[in-house]
Amino acid sequence: MSNDEVRERQRAELDFVTAAYSPEEAWITHDEPINKVHRVLHLPLPKLRDDSKTINSSISIKLELSMPLDYLADEYCTLVIDASLYNSASGFNSWRKVAIDSIPNLLSSLRLMAIESAGQETLFLVLSRAEEWVDVEWQEIVSSIESRVGNDIDLCHSRPPEHEQGGVILARKLIYSHHIIAKSKRKAIADLSREHHLGGYAKIGWPGIIIVEGEESGCDLFIDEIRSMRWQHLAVRGEEIVPLDDGANLNDLRCFPAKMVELAEDQMSKLAEICRDAGLEALFKTSMKIYVKEEVDNDGGNKDDEKSEEDVYGAMIHVDHMNDRKGYEKWIRKACKCSGCSQLIIRCYKNDSNSSRPCIIVSLFGDESCVKQVMKRWRISRVDVDSKGTPCLERMMTVIIEGIVIEATDLHEILQEAKGVSKVGDDKRRSNKDAQEIFFSIGGSDWRDAMLNYIS
Secondary structure, three states, X not given: OOHHHHHHHHXXXXXXXXXXXXXXXXXXXXXXXXXXXXEEEEEXXXXXXXXXXXXXXXXXXXXXXXXXXXXXXXXXXXXXXXXXXXXXXXXXXXXXXXXXXXXXXXXXXXXXXXXXXXXXXXXXXXXXXXXXXXXXXXXXXXXXXXXXXXXXXXXXXXXXXXXXXXXXXXXXXEEEEOOEOOHHHHHHHHHHHHHOOOEEEEEOEOOEEEEEEEEHHHHHHHHHHHHOXXXXXXXXXXXXXXXXXXXXXXXXXXXXXXXXXXXXXOOHHHHHHHHHHOOOHHHXXXXXXXXXXXXXXXXXXXXXXXXXXXXXXXXEEEEOOOOOHHHHXXXXXXXXXXXXXXXXXXXXXXXXXXXXXXXXXXXXXXXXXXXHHHHHHHHHOEEEEOOOOOEEEOXXXXXXXXEEEOOHHHHHHHHXXXXXXXXXXXXXXXXXXXXXXXXXXXXXXHHHHHXXXXXX
């Protein structure tokens, strides 16, 4: 199929969106060379009683469906699907949390539809599945909660702000990200901080650092909502909690601007200086996982909980051979990039003898569904060539170990360091000792022993 034919089929799908939905329901943006479809889903809430009238409310989720360049040209290339909380009626904080927690379920359903329909026009199928999810799965979630809590006003009714209930708490929280580059995420950070009356700083680039300051409930909602987006790594590494005395004004106790200020990629030292001048150097140091003893004693339980929420799934895979090494490795890198996974390819030799056949080990890391998506595509794709140079499927790959990676919080740094370990020419060659240290730093003794047992 020619490029012109592919583009024509993509345009036809985009024309369908324009014809089927109003501009408020769905719209198209062009982030050259990628086309993106944005679709707003309204999640209805239970009908609530307020005095003598019935209130109908809903929470909105925005889908973002991106068309990769190879969409419809490559039979294994799928739409890239993301979702985030879009807006909601004020005061329904508990339902907002329910909606945020349901987003992974929605994404899993839509991504599965995209994978099953790869190679054909998928946009209509995915959008239809999204509407079906609202009508069926979301209603089941609502019904399940209603059956458990009944008329509990904490969940089913709008609650007054904390300052009307007493016990206002000022919070400062530092959020660490592998990177912040996408304009959509930078805009979301600014919009959400404004919506929740938060201030602070967002340092973009590698790594990304966000420090939010404001009412604790607003900080928590901000974090829940940005966590619903797709991140390579995102974790709350530090926090400070300041209960306010009766009559105290929260704004008088702010150390940072009352709005979110974006800092450039090269302004990490500037952020450190700002925190130091504000007497919050300890908070900044949590971005480097440096904690003073008092913080560990007081908040150790929270840090452990936080780590469990940030677990990363990994798979270590042995590949018997690569006849077309350059093309094979390019396919792995591209497949991982499309699915939002990280990858590491190393070659080691039994007894470190170059005369023996190399042991090729490919490791994948990311969300469990994304890693398994890459593995599924791997098994059904023509990733190598046979002895005659004809493209062929991979029939001799073996999963050595897979599961949660215990050192996930440092994964990016570990992989970057691993890719910089001594090489010979362009060969990703490692000594057995180097390979053991790499896998131990990633997955502890389980990963190291699995690698040793396999190549011995």
